[in-house]
Amino acid sequence: MGKSVHGFSKLSKHEKINWLVTTFFNDDEKIKKVIQQYWNTNKVLQYLHDDFIENTISNFYIPFAIAPNFLINGKEYTIPMTIEESSVVAAASLVAKFWRTRGGFSAKVISTKKVGQVHFMYKGNKEELKNYFNSKKEDFYKVTENITKNMRKRGGGILDIELRDKTKELANYYQIHVTFETMDSMGANFINSCLEAIANEFKKPDIQIVMSILSNYVPECLVHAEVSCKVEDLYAENSEELAQKFVQAVQIANAEPHRAVTHNKGIMNGIDAVVIATGNDFRAIEAGAHAYASRSGKYKSLTNASIENGIFKFWIEIPLALGTVGGLTKLHPLSKLSLELLENPSAKELMEIIAVAGLAQNFAALRALTTTGIQKGHMKMHLTNIIKQLGASEEEKAFLIDYFEHKTVTHNAVVEAYKKLAKDK
Numbered sequence: 001m002g003k004s005v006h007g008f009s010k011l012s013k014h015e016k017i018n019w020l021v022t023t024f025f026n027d028d029e030k031i032k033k034v035i036q037q038y039w040n041t042n043k044v045l046q047y048l049h050d051d052f053i054e055n056t057i058s059n060f061y062i063p064f065a066i067a068p069n070f071l072i073n074g075k076e077y078t079i080p081m082t083i084e085e086s087s088v089v090a091a092a093s094l095v096a097k098f099w100r101t102r103g104g105f106s107a108k109v110i111s112t113k114k115v116g117q118v119h120f121m122y123k124g125n126k127e128e129l130k131n132y133f134n135s136k137k138e139d140f141y142k143v144t145e146n147i148t149k150n151m152r153k154r155g156g157g158i159l160d161i162e163l164r165d166k167t168k169e170l171a172n173y174y175q176i177h178v179t180f181e182t183m184d185s186m187g188a189n190f191i192n193s194c195l196e197a198i199a200n201e202f203k204k205p206d207i208q209i210v211m212s213i214l215s216n217y218v219p220e221c222l223v224h225a226e227v228s229c230k231v232e233d234l235y236a237e238n239s240e241e242l243a244q245k246f247v248q249a250v251q252i253a254n255a256e257p258h259r260a261v262t263h264n265k266g267i268m269n270g271i272d273a274v275v276i277a278t279g280n281d282f283r284a285i286e287a288g289a290h291a292y293a294s295r296s297g298k299y300k301s302l303t304n305a306s307i308e309n310g311i312f313k314f315w316i317e318i319p320l321a322l323g324t325v326g327g328l329t330k331l332h333p334l335s336k337l338s339l340e341l342l343e344n345p346s347a348k349e350l351m352e353i354i355a356v357a358g359l360a361q362n363f364a365a366l367r368a369l370t371t372t373g374i375q376k377g378h379m380k381m382h383l384t385n386i387i388k389q390l391g392a393s394e395e396e397k398a399f400l401i402d403y404f405e406h407k408t409v410t411h412n413a414v415v416e417a418y419k420k421l422a423k424d425k
């Protein structure tokens with residue numbers, strides 16, 4: 001109980017930190033320093049970040065990187081990536097270079113529909129409900145007119161409003177299922193405002209509205225990206241055999257959920273990194289992607305691969321509800337910069353770029369897994385992290401990087417090499 005607090009949100013940032021340090025760290029001043037060393041000296045920028053969320057006490061940095069050399073639909077891109085895991089950006093960059101000399105990536109948005117639902121309970125006669133819904137349908141458009149006005153001007157708005165009977169799944173449960181086009185915005189606020197207005201209009205004593213909310217499952221906000229080349233152009237040696245192994249790796253992910261989850265995690269390494277860099281909501285993207293991977297009733301790979309008539313083809317199909325306006329996209333200076341780096345893409349173009357980032361990541365992982373194994377490249381990239389943990393100087397770091405150039409990196413091997421270096425000095 002000594003750790004509970006009332007009115008915490010009303011305290012100033014300093015007071016919050018004092019409470020934290022007193023309550024959990026025995027008034028250790030060092031803790032304050034750890035927290036404060038991440039404050040930005042630019043106060044305007046710090047205030048901006050403070051206000052993104054609540055009870056902010058510091059900033060948590062995630063590296064911001066760029067992966068050059070992507071060729072997508074004939075256009076060159078340098079892709080911004082925000083991620084804490086080593087080797088992801090290197091892998092993306094490597095794969096971008098690889099496919100650039102083989103025609104690059106092609107990508108196409110299949111559809112851009114988003115969904116929101118008013119969930120309600122109703123115990124009465126089904127026909128009466130249907131009639132009531134039909135009598136209200138025009139009013140739903142009318143009561144949302146003010147909200148949808150600007151979106152309609154841009155070419156979006158409400159596409160469809162349906163009554164759905166879900167009583168087989170849950171007794172007395174129905175939905176008003178609404179389909180939206182939100183153009184360049186992710187549209188969460190727009191969708192939720194429309195839904196709440198619709199729910200309000202649908203009120204009736206025998207209808208119990210439970211909630212009105214957008215769905216992050218957007219199987220009709222879908223993008224396809226692919227690469228292809230002659231099998232012989234895929235590997236320097238044993239191309240036929242290695243290409244087959246690559247395809248088998250995808251087939252295994254389709255057959256075995258344990259593998260599919262890791263396979264898709266690798267895809268999300270690339271996707272989340274660009275989603276975060278561009279100020280989009282990676283939790284929404286993650287939830288939607290994994291639901292899509294399970295759409296057959298079994299969790300499967302989000303990518304596919306084939307070899308037909310000597311041509312290797314590798315592709316991804318993934319739902320991505322993204323925005324290039326609204327939310328943090330233009331508010332966070334680095335998201336704004338990311339979008340500028342991508343030449344201010346439309347939401348559709350961003351869907352294509354991000355699907356490619358996911359495909360590239362999966363290509364890198366599968367190619368490594370089916371040839372050298374993942375650890376070689378991963379540990380090569382992780383080497384600098386281990387060196388830092390050991391507290392090595394710049395000179396020692398340079399020596400160790402050089403030493404491991406042609407050796408397998410393991411944590412132990414680095415520790416041993418470092419110890420030996422210290423002893424030899």
Ligand code: HMG
Pocket residue numbers: 085086087088089090091092093094095097262263264265266267269361364365366368369374376377378380381
């Ligand atoms: P390499 O062939 O040793 O690299 O690959 P290299 O040193 O010969 O350099 C070639 C190019 O790679 C460079 O060209 C860069 O594009 C890139 P350059 O810039 O010199 O013209 N590159 C780098 N870019 C930036 N910084 C670097 C860097 N090093 C190379 N330091 C590499 C090394 C790690 C890229 C390769 O081994 C690889 O792609 N491995 C796969 C790594 C991977 O997939 N990591 C994801 C994390 S593991 C995971 O969580 C997912 C997983 O479980 C998913 C699954 O199971 O499916 C694996």
